[in-house]
Amino acid sequence: MTAPSRSDVIVIGAGIVGAACARALAREGLRVVVLDADFAGGGTTAAGMGHLVIMDDSPEQLALTALSMESWRELRSTLPVEVEYDACGTIWVAEDREQRDAVANKQAAYREHGIESEVLDAEGLYAIEPNLRSGLAGGLLVPGDAVIYPPRAALALLDDARRHGAILREGCRVDAIVDNGVRAGNEVLYADIVVNAAGAASAALTPELPIVPRKGHLAITDRYPDFCRHQLVELGYLTSAHVMTSDSVAFNVQPRATGQVLIGSSRELVGWDRSTNHVVLKQMLDRALQFMPSLSRLNIIRTWTGFRPATPDKLPLIGAWTPTRGLYVATGHEGLGITTSLGTARLLTDLVVGRMPSIDAAAYAPTRVLTSVSAGL
Amino acid sequence: MNAPTSVTIRVDGRSLRVAEGTTVAAALLNDGWLEFRRSVSGESRTPLCGMGICHECRVIINDVEHQRACLVTVSEGLRVTTSAATP
Amino acid sequence: MSADVADISADVAVIGAGPAGIAAATRIAESGRRVVVLDEAPQIGGNIWRHRAGAELSPDARRWMDRLAGTRAVVWTGASVVDVRSVDGATGFLLTAERGRAACRVHAETLVLATGARERFVPFPGWTLPNVYGVGGAQALLKSGVSFAGKRVVIAGSGPLLLPVAASLSRNGAHVVLVAEQASLRAVMRFGLGLWRRPQSLLQAVRYRADFLRTPYTTGTWVASARGARAVEAVTVTNGRTARAIACDILCCAQGLMPNTELARLLGCVIERGAVVVDDHQQTSQARVYCVGESTGVGGVDLALVEGELAGLAAAGSTVDVELLRYRRAPLSRIAAQMAHAFALRDELRSVVTSDTIVCRCEDVAAASLDPRWSMRQAKLYTRVGMGPCQGRVCGGALEFLHGWSPDAVRIPNEPALLSTILAGSADMSADSRNQGA
Secondary structure: OOOOOEEEEEEEOOOHHHHHHHHHHHHOOOOEEEEOOOOOOOOHHHHOOOEEOOOOOOHHHHHHHHHHHHHHHHHHHHOOHHHOOEOOOEEEEEOOHHHHHHHHHHHHHHHHOOOOOEEEEHHHHHHHOOOOOOOOOEEEEEOOOEEOOHHHHHHHHHHHHHHOOOEEEOOOOOOEEEOOEEEEOOEEEEEEEEEEOOHHHHHHHOOOOOOEEEEEEEEEEEEOOOOOOOEEEEOOHHHHHHOOOOOEEEEEEEEOOOOEEEEEEEEEOEOEOOOOOHHHHHHHHHHHHHHOHHHHHOEEEEEEEEEEEEOOOOOOEEEEOOOOOOEEEEEOOHHHHHHHHHHHHHHHHHHHHOOOOOOOOHHHOOHHHHHHHHOOO | OOOOOEEEEEEOOEEEEEEOOOEHHHHHHHOOOOOOEEOOOOOEEOOOOOOOOOOOOEEEEOOEEEEEHHHOEOOOOOEEEOHHHOO | OOOOOEEEEEEEEEEOOOHHHHHHHHHHHHOOOOEEEEOOOOOOOOOOOOOOOOOOOOHHHHHHHHHHHOOOOEEEOOEEEEEEEEOOOOOOEEEEEEEOOEEEEEEEEEEEEOOOEEEOOOOOOOOOOOOEEOHHHHHHHHHOOOOOOOOEEEEEEEOOOHHHHHHHHHHOOOEEEEEEEOOOHHHHHHHHHHHHHOHHHHHHHHHHHHHOOOOOEEOOOEEEEEEOOOOOOEEEEEOOOOEEEEEOOEEEEEEOEEEOOHHHHHOOOOEEOOEEOOOOOOEOOOOOEEEOHHHHOOOOHHHHHHHHHHHHHHHHOOOOOHHHHHHHHHHHHHHHHHHHHHOOOOOHHHHOOOOOOEEEOOOOEEHHHOOOOOOHHHHHHHHOOOOOOOOOOOHHHHHHHHHOOOOOOOOOOOOOEEHHHHHHHHOOOOHHHHHOEO
16 A cells, blocks of 8 residues: 555554554544554564553553553453453562562552552462462562553554554565655655654664663573463662663563563663674573572573663653654653553643643653753763 | 383373383373363464474373473373363 | 583584484594484484484485494484574574573584474464374374374375375374365376486385375365364365364374574574575584584485485584485485475465464464464564563464464574573583583
8 A cells, every 4th residue: 555645643663652643643544654664563562561560660660551551441341352452460579578569659658659569478479479489578469460461552552553553564664754754665665753662673763862772682481371370570670671771680480371481681782783692691690580489390482682771861752852843853762662552641641732742741751852952971 | 032011100180001112192192191281372282393393292190290291101000181171 | 610511522413413413423523523313302312213213214214323323423312402503702603492490511613503393373263172183293203202003194284294194194104184285286296297307205205105105185275164173173174165173093293394593593504495595515504603404494204314424524524425325315415396386385375374363372462363464573562472481483484374474583592491401501611621522
């Protein structure tokens, strides 16, 4: 299907963020064209855990994930079964008394955003997750969190966008963003608005974006239904995700709808090297065994890697990129792209049509990095 | 030439005498088993490739899940649980 | 690191103990080098020399196995190779296998991959019914102890395996009611005529045919569907003009063989037309990695043995007998090439698949779920095809034939393995362990 000679919006990237933005913009009545160099949902979207999670490593992250979770809950009943939306909840696991006591603050912060959670003592924890190792102190259960299957979620969002008139072109690599348009091979496509939602590769098109690929390893088991029932994350995950400069691993285990157990997570900055790093893989798996020793007797059937689009301040870039006419960006979501895709789409659309954004979007303004650049930082 | 010795295994609780050197897959097929595992959509599956490739012959052996029956030789007291044992 | 990880060092690790691997390991050991041979099956022999303990073997097989047993080669059966990689900061490779429920690791300077071939399955309605086996699969099950006595058997598909398997099942009491080759008579005849150059092969083919003279052998005929309630009860075959249903207890159906190239790909070896590329010395594109037997291209046992010997000698740095072996290899390689051409799969096999025919048996993905415009990777992510425990080994061949999809990249584990085994493989062997020689 050929695109019209001029659209209202060109979205670069048909990952979950691009798909969500395309949907929201198309629903506003805008004529949207989505371009992807490969196929929809095939990039970072395909590599991650599909965890829909409230994250409070900063107030701005909390606000964005809370907004997004509200959107996911609204959308839930319309999602096709292949998206595998499973409201299994998250348990933030406390290794010791100190961590357990600290979850009270977490609970309070969540409550301010209307998010329910339940503090678990050790007994409460083992009652619902018996495969965790003994000696843990408890945790925080967030029942509203969920797990989805991201590639199909991206497809579902794109299908909705297309029902509202959007056009998807796969196998179409954008070489450059120009004023009010993009160049893709021999073609130039024009639109009043271009959205750079190219994920980990966003900086190839908009070089000033401080986005670097942050590599992660994952492993998935054969089917062991009921091995775990909630997404399980160590409280130390927040530190792992937060520290940009060094490699890190954190305990992060998830039950999938198939009954398989998905094991993460690791973070490294090694450019675009996709290969398996045995040292990091070992650290990640060792960390997982620290919390769930019985994982060691499960069969792993597959391992893989992926690249998160990471920014220096851990927050995404959502909004107008003023140096280029008509350019917006929606990228830099690190490990929260699946969750915050919907919140990002809402904010981006608010900004594009000139509405007051649903939440204060200043913290995500792409121009914040321009200030750093011009200040020589 | 010596007569082959036999061992006794248990399949879903039933005892079976099997010639030594036989694989668990062969033992089950000889005894007329028509379900080793149930597929994702609920079909009964038995071995296809006979050589450890297809993973259709997976059964629980001595309480360990996902064992390829075509790669395991019978031994005295070996216990097999097929998916037929699950309602 | 737990104590129950067995570590061993060797000059050469041979992966696969079929004829090619046995020949390679024997030559390596006889040259005075330390060699470890690993095979997933409970016994050595691979597919063609598969046997139960105590069962009779062909004179060739017996001779080779005795010869190997007379060397100091270390043989690990029941060992599934999960990971193989170069070692950081040292030469050689670290190979991790799972044996029983324990990890074992081999540090070897050189590798010989003798991973053989598997059958190509092209789906048809009813192929997931119980008692539908492959062709080599039926042979493997027979040799593992399955009784075919008194069973009505239909053998269908393609390739030179159909005849020997039919003969073998007949000799063991099966009532083989039909052997159906999808290739045309002309194609099969052309291959048959080519066998004149190898009188032994021709004699073999004639002997196979004699074994079941009363069984109809038809060419240009293929399976349209199988049906049955709890297991297969009848198969419908067609020649494109007429179809007929044949009652049977067992259906054996597969479309030739495909090299097992997973480990070679994991090591970064160049693959062409689905087979590992090797030079005149059987060396792959990766230094100190050799490949022999069916994984370099399906060619039968005689070729596998010669290749195994050549690689074994090369890996051991020996030049003994090399010229003689090369001379023996040449005509065998030519026959192998002819075979691929003769038994090419016909287009009609694609039309047999209906929309609800299961293509991926691990994840029960039906044909209708798959958009031919996708790539393999796209299909995997959208439908889970190829994401089950067989890691795409069964559906991969089908999808390549049906949609032209090339296999996706290979990652560890090479086979499903315990997390504890993967951990063992991710650790380097200590210097002490590396000194524990074979």
